[in-house]
Amino acid sequence: MLHLPGSPEWQRVGSHSTVLDYHLSMLHDTARMDAFRRAINETVKPGDVVVDIGCGSGVLSFMACEAGASKVYAIEGGPVIEVARQLAIDNGFDDRIEFLAGWSIELGLPEPADVLISETLGNAAFDEGIAAWTFDARQRLLKPGAALIPERVRLWVASAETFDDHGVVADWLHPNLPYDYSFAHHHASKTLWMVDLTPNNILGQPELCADVDLHTSADEAIVGSGFVQVDRDGTMHGLACWFDSLLCRGVTVDNMPPRTGSSWSHGLLPLPEPVEVHAGDQFAWDISIAADGEEWRWSIDLVE
């Protein structure tokens, strides 16, 4: 018989494997990693105190150390923080990084920071709370005039024909289901979905839906209104959402379709029923995105 190296043992604790897989995909997103490294190298000065909100596996905190930070407070609300702690030790950063488990809005720091880093950019820009975390940090955790990475986040929307992706909503009405699932259909159609879009899925010109300067934004609803354009005939399944973000002067990151190798997907706000549309159609929308910690509410009214 063959001899195997070691005697493997396996353990299943909650959804730990899924958590690790998610962070691995972000670490392998070279566009994301390169952009953040450039922004950190250009922003963090030797001796700076840095706070990293939503540090995940700790990679941006490690970059901050290499850029010269004397101290990094790395805050993370999920179980991955235990992995990050060990990675900091293994990579020789544990003398400069202090990990804080929890949500930044519920924590204080022993000293105000010179730089805020927060990669809490959701597929649809604000759905991981970046505006709320940054506003709170500016008030409580940062020195006046502290540097922010990112500095600015923009949310884009476009009318979208998603083909199969609308199935997650429509399949609740499928005749093969044994009971009446219209409530689940209703529920599903009110939720932001993650989808992977290509330009073929986009029915019209993207519209800038929100443009938030994180240096000046306040903890109020992100509101706006405008029109969604339809530039070709098709079936509108919902509103596609994506972001672009200025990390620091000259350095941007985005998840504009098509994504190629990005760890971000795109957001989809599905319509309850697909709507046949034609080139020239327009829909008026109002948006209101309110942050209150972990929960986010979106409303976009599509009206005549």
Add this chain to the structure above:
Amino acid sequence: MLHLPGSPEWQRVGSHSTVLDYHLSMLHDTARMDAFRRAINETVKPGDVVVDIGCGSGVLSFMACEAGASKVYAIEGGPVIEVARQLAIDNGFDDRIEFLAGWSIELGLPEPADVLISETLGNAAFDEGIAAWTFDARQRLLKPGAALIPERVRLWVASAETFDDHGVVADWLHPNLPYDYSFAHHHASKTLWMVDLTPNNILGQPELCADVDLHTSADEAIVGSGFVQVDRDGTMHGLACWFDSLLCRGVTVDNMPPRTGSSWSHGLLPLPEPVEVHAGDQFAWDISIAADGEEWRWSIDLVE
């Protein structure tokens, strides 16, 4: 401008969309649904009191009502229970179903049940706790001699060449990563992964790893030992796991590769490093699966 039906509003609360998507995939698994309906129709008698542990969206409780149950206690620890409550109302079962939020081992019932239904079958048989839930229910929640759906669960293992699927482990050692992630690699290689396997991925004859009669099983570790066979040359990435289960006399359900339309995937216990193997190779294993509520520990020693 076009008029859209209603004024859509969207909400993102935690991972609710993922939760719904998961339950939708199970409802669309016709083999699973048909098997459970047959077992419920053959087992539940008019007037029976039924307990459904891990009721999810409630579908098996609804079937129990249609089979004649006078009362169903539907227990669910996840947020989907709120969807199930509304579905019970919409489908006219709310007069017979009482939903109980939480984990069955922490709950009591006002009356002992005639039938236990529990579709807590994991991709690797016991990783959703079915043995522990059933053992506890037999002691506290059921009448003596109560019927069980399922009655019996078997776990199969086979040596597996998973090709890309081992990437979730190996990619933690990829040279493109900016730091030393060997701890994460170690962690990932100790975890049960969900994969989709075909017969091409199987290197040798499946072995029966555990055969648990739920009528007689006790809340002790599921233990056993045996040999993993290798029947062709290849690269062994880990141990594939799947189950088959006797729901009631004459009705079975399984996730044996290849899966076609199943809502179950397969389990993979990955090796830290792939091992070149040849037809005729054998590995000895010992298995110990201990249940203590939500956490499960596996150990399989592969030795000379």
